[in-house]
Amino acid sequence: MLKVFGVETSCDETALAVLAGHRVLSSKVASQIDLHRIFGGVLPEASSRRHLEVIYSLYKEVVSEAGDDFDLVAATFSPGLHPALLIGASFARAFATSRGIPLVAVDHVIAHVWVGRLAYPDLRPPFLGLVISGGHTALMMVEDVDRVRLVADTRDDAMGEMQDKVGRHMGIPYPAGPVLDKMALEWAGEYPSFPIPRFKDGSLDFSFSGLKTAAMRAYDSGWAREAVARGIYEAATAQLVDRIRRAVKTYGRYPLVVGGGVAASSFLRQRLSGMGLDVYFVPRQWCTDNAVMIAFTGLSLYEKGLVADVDTDVLPQGVLWSG
Ligand code: KG4
Ligand code: ZN
Secondary structure, three states: OOEEEEEEOOOOEEEEEEEEOOEEEEEEEEEOHHHHHHHOOOOHHHHHHHHHHHHHHHHHHHHHHHOOOOOEEEEEEEOOOHHHHHHHHHHHHHHHHHHOOOEEEEEHHHHHHHOHHHHOOOOOOOEEEEEEOOOOEEEEEEEEOOEEEEEEOEOOOOHHHHHHHHHHHOOOOOOOHHHHHHHHHHOOOOOOOOOOOOOOOOOOOEOOHHHHHHHHHHHHOOOOHHHHHHHHHHHHHHHHHHHHHHHHHHHOOOOEEEEOHHHHOHHHHHHHHOOOOOEEEOOHHHOOOOOHHHHHHHHHHHHOOOOEOOOOOOOOOOOOOOO
């Protein structure tokens, strides 16, 4: 059974994990929420310095639980904040070189949904993958771990980014998602209604910046925070449902795998469960950034022979695998 070391540093979490085949031996996440709360958002330079500070002690913790006899090392190489990605990728490159073990370059967005296969062994591609996080709102047709077609992306803010910004405007500390989700679920009163954006060219792309501005205006005009939270979640989930329905019409009725930090939302889970589709939600502990998803996706790539050169560069904007 292969022992995989996973490394994730693409944004504001330093995360390491070890898998033995499909079994999780250790998973650690060092969050930088305290650091970025001061700035009200993620500062790339500060993020990379913090990754460098904590990565070695986190490594010690992980190997004390799981041993260090790894067969391969998998790290996030795309997409993410450039200085942040470089810390994990350099760590993994040095590690692979010094140990003489293979290096696998993993795409963070694909990993967010591919980890659904670890949770649900019966789930097989092709499937539709929806990643909703602080940095991404992406709908993908996943044919295999290395054959992923982007169906829709956000044209402006990601859903998580939108809710964190509206939350901040209403005095809710970063990340506002879990608080807004709870408010939206519990609010039984009236709430502001926001429209669903559609593009004239028929594109399935998402857009959340109009909702962000409208929600901030609603709050400024006197709506309670709870009512605004409900309004945001109603409108954002209605937009997701609209895009998923249209994607199913175009691509066919495939299972839908939903991952990324915002996929931890109970409101969203309720709404997407009611669509009459075969929906697989990534378990909550693997929704927010973690290295289990990186190690697992790395293992799948390795099993297909997709090993990276040790001088592989990071790709901050791009998607590593497509097809
Ligand atoms: O995937 P993630 O940890 O980081 C990125 O790759 O961006 O996602 C972070 C996002 C933030 O917007 C945060 O507010 C949101 O996920 N989030 C939630 C919940 N937990 C985290 N949103 C709604 N409900 C939650 N329970
Ligand atoms: Zn993420």
